Amino acid sequence: MTPGLVIAAASSGTGKTTLMLGLLAALRARGVAVQPLKCGPDYIDPAFHAAAAGRSSVNLDAWAMTPAQIAALAARTTDFPVDLIVTEGSMGLFDGVAVPGETGTGASADIAALMGWPVILVIDASGQAQTAAAVALGLAQFRADVTVAGVVLNKIASPRHEALVRRGFESIGLPVLGVLPRAAGIELPSRHLGLVQAEETGELERLLSHAGEIVAEHCDLDAIMGCANTQEGSFAPYRPAPPPGQRIALARDAAFSFVYPHLMEAWRAGGASILPFSPLADEAPDPSADVCWLPGGYPELHAGRLSGNRNFVEGVRNFAQTRPVHGECGGYMALGAGIVDAEGQRHEMLGLFGLETSFAKRKMHLGYRRADLMSPMPGFATGHALRGHEFHYANILSQPDAPLARVVDPNGAEVPETGSVRVMPEGGRVTGTFFHLIAEATC
Incomplete structure (x- = not known):
């Protein structure tokens, strides 16, 4: 090496x-x-x-x-x-x-x-x-x-x-x-x-x-x-988890940019194509995609603009009727009903969850998370355990949908940011988490 x-x-x-x-x-x-x-x-x-x-x-x-x-x-x-x-x-x-x-x-x-x-x-x-x-x-x-x-x-x-x-x-x-x-x-x-x-x-x-x-x-x-050196010896083979779909519509701009590079590399290595689109430019997910992924970022800084970008809003809503959509942290908040910004103004979001979040009174939520899935999400079945990390200042005002997972901190204490899942009438499935996925858990 x-x-x-x-x-x-x-x-x-x-x-x-x-x-x-x-x-x-x-x-x-x-x-x-x-x-x-x-x-x-x-x-x-x-x-x-x-x-x-x-x-x-x-x-x-x-x-x-x-x-x-x-x-x-x-x-x-x-x-x-x-x-x-x-x-x-x-x-x-x-x-x-x-x-x-x-x-x-x-x-x-x-x-x-x-x-x-x-x-x-x-x-x-x-x-x-x-x-x-x-x-x-x-x-x-x-x-x-x-x-x-x-x-x-x-x-x-x-x-x-x-x-x-x-x-x-x-x-x-x-x-x-x-x-x-x-x-x-x-x-x-x-x-x-x-x-x-x-x-x-x-x-x-x-x-x-x-x-x-x-x-x-x-x-x-x-x-x-x-000074550089390397460890002698060998490691067990590693096979990354499969991608969440073969054609992944990935939100990618200044509002949605937090996705780990190793995940995208693993998706590509698994044969997936990544199809970026910009919500800030009022773009919708590629209609040929089989899954839509909204990463974390700063949607609260662009909430008014996102709310008014109807092509983006309607495009994701229509996509979600028949295919899976997943959001992480900022992406999860954007999938909710509304975001209250730092000035106290509420902005309507995609409404695919009942989730309401607020930045009016900032509170840091920071740390590793383990999530045991109570429902499937793109790439992982019910019962899979995931490891990730949470970092945001948003407070949950309402999180009425079914929880996606049982989520605990590194000490095993449960946290209220359970994520959400909603099954759409035409078969689509919307999921979201406050934590950013890093890897599947093995222990």
Whole structure:
């Protein structure tokens, strides 16, 4: 397998994505073929990875995925050979849930240990000097099966600051592979839900080019590449779940964009054709499709426009009379009767469920979910167990339809976001969930 490494940190907000994007851009400029990957449930970072590396990125999830699926996704092949795998961690290196899932707790460390990938720590040294080395030493010694190969220092204020921080790392023998100055100016913008999508970022090419130049100037690229390693041994064969249909009408625009890349790759590998349509452009599902899928996204930011796009509204309503329609999170809310936006204004939605949701009083709903299906949904029969992730600020005002599943959090506690199912008089079936599907559960 191609050698790899993991970019991780002690916490969120330390500069992992900054280093990841700059490293991808810098290595690509050198002619190195890099396969980017992302630990954990994240829709945003893989799109930025793809823009920087020129190659699609997928998620690896230690709570939702089996070791075989993780290894298969890491080893997947596309149009050109790969020289190096670089995986961006999530949150802190060892942060996960309390109860393990398919492979681990969902921590980035679980992926590093499973795949034998050394970790490069991004150390936010702002407000610290030699203490930064103590933090890194604790991370390096926390788990015997995780190897920390070196660090990249971020937010260094001055040459004097750098000298003091370096002295700490010399005392513990952990290599400093790069030093990013505080004035580098390559921060990504932030917006609704704390997220900004790659396609919404103005001058993305310029930002990535600048990040690549900064990382190439201030990091030892050869030393970073030299840290990469791979796990010896073999994994069980992995066969992904079948696609939800052979011709999938997929809503795809700024309102509906959150679908995991590995799912679409699996659908295509299963022989399915994906037929994108834009609800914001008032497009209806392709009439030749045998299933319609509305992913998550930001329908609440476009609710008035969506409500008035009659071709879209009537097209999905007509499609649902005879064929399956499924919605995830934002897609689920759009299938409901109405959405109340942040200003308190209600917008009529598709009305295929009685679901009413509101953003007037925001409340975060976040975490892994296990769903045991009480009714079939596209691609899965009754009784199948699924693993996914929920992240939204909507409150349920009414959820009157039959529940799609029994849904629990990682600790086994039931959550009220059960999803919904409605069977139409002409044989169509509409299903929806607040969680985003990651993988089928095996345990």
